[in-house]
Amino acid sequence: xxxxxxxxxxxxxxxxxxxxxxxxxxxxxxxxxxxxxxxxxxxxxxxxxxxxxxxxxxxxxxxxxxxxxxxxxxxxxxxxxxxxxxxxxxxxxxxxxxxxxxxxxxxxxxxxxxxxxxxxxxxxxxxxxxxxxxxxxxxxxxxxxxxxxxxxxxxxx
Amino acid sequence: xxxxxxxxxxxxxxxxxxxxxxxxxxxxxxxxxxxxxxxxxxxxxxxxxxxxxxxxxxxxxxxxxxxxxxxxxxxxxxxxxxxxxxxxxxxxxxxxxxx
Numbered sequence: 155x156x157x158x159x160x161x162x163x164x165x166x167x168x169x170x171x172x173x174x175x176x177x178x179x180x181x182x183x184x185x186x187x188x189x190x191x192x193x194x195x196x197x198x199x200x201x202x203x204x205x206x207x208x209x210x211x212x213x214x215x216x217x218x219x220x221x222x223x224x225x226x227x228x229x230x231x232x233x234x235x236x237x238x239x240x241x242x243x244x245x246x247x248x249x250x251x252x253x254x255x256x257x258x259x260x261x262x263x264x265x266x267x268x269x270x271x272x273x274x275x276x277x278x279x280x281x282x283x284x285x286x287x288x289x290x291x292x293x294x295x296x297x298x299x300x301x302x303x304x305x306x307x308x309x310x311x
Numbered sequence: 312x313x314x315x316x317x318x319x320x321x322x323x324x325x326x327x328x329x330x331x332x333x334x335x336x337x338x339x340x341x342x343x344x345x346x347x348x349x350x351x352x353x354x355x356x357x358x359x360x361x362x363x364x365x366x367x368x369x370x371x372x373x374x375x376x377x378x379x380x381x382x383x384x385x386x387x388x389x390x391x392x393x394x395x396x397x398x399x400x401x402x403x404x405x406x407x408x409x410x
Contacts, residue, residue: 218383258371258378259385274385275363 190250197247201237202294204264206251211238218273222261225280229289232296265292316347316380323349323377330373331355334391347382354394363388 198204203226209215211223226236241248241260248260255262255269263270265288270276279285289295320338327336335354342348351370358366366388371378378384389397 216383218385256368256371258375259383269364271364271367274387275367278363278387 186250186253190246191254194247194250194254197237197239198264198267202235202266202292203231203237203289205236205238205261206241206247206264207238207261208240208242210240215242216260218259219261222263222273222276225276225285226263229280229285230295231289232294235294265289265294316345316382318349318377318380320349323351323374326374326377327351327353327370331370332357335394342382349381349384351384351386352389353386354389354391356391358388358390358393 197206205211205219205222205226207214207216207219207222209219214220214223223238239247241251251260251262252258257269257272259272261273263272263276270288271279276285279288320340323338324336327333327338331353333353333355335352337352339350340348341350353370357369361369367386370386370388371384374384
């Protein structure tokens with residue numbers, strides 16, 4: 155997963171003038187470079203469900219990221235439709251994603267390229283049932299196992 | 312983490328009351344004193360008719376400078392009506408509740 159993150163970001167930057175490095179992060183954090191924006195566009199579109207987090211799903215490096223991963227698991231999000239990006243591996247992504255989403259904290263969840271929110275929002279949507287609805291409509295839940303009683307419905311879209 | 316951000320629970324509370332017209336604010340500093348980790352509960356009529364995302368965006372925009380200085384920021388946002396419900400459900404769950 156982490157290798158994928160790197161290659162994706164590098165791929166997106168390929169052929170573009172060398173982006174600003176992290177030497178003066180505070181100055182440049184506010185101005186998202188074209189290449190960073192393009193890389194994040196690709197990352198956001200890489201799966202129906204995308205989580206930008208600290209650490210990996212197996213080893214989250216922050217309680218908020220851990221809680222978010224747990225909620226996605228409880229909701230039954232299909233692993234095949236999910237990608238996590240570890241912002242700790244790429245400082246440009248770590249700063250860039252905040253500007254990109256106009257959201258100051260990490261984790262950040264995207265569903266079908268749309269920003270859903272951070273950990274607090276996930277938690278409240280989880281307990282209110284809104285998150286289940288959202289995932290259902292987005293068709294990102296893992297297929298029910300063989301005990302499913304309902305006949306398979308043709309999916310639209 | 313050891314460096315103080317200069318942001319305190321009190322300063323955040325004051326800003327939230329002033330700029331968001333909050334009727335109830337509770338900011339808890341979970342950082343053990345370095346001013347890096349805060350959790351907030353905010354009740355404001357300005358949240359009326361907004362989604363959770365829109366409410367949090369409003370808070371985040373209002374506190375942009377402060378949030379940039381700290382390490383972790385968590386907030387729960389309610390309209391006065393929503394807050395009343397939360398408190399009711401909490402008191403109902405209380406051990407000494409008698410109808």
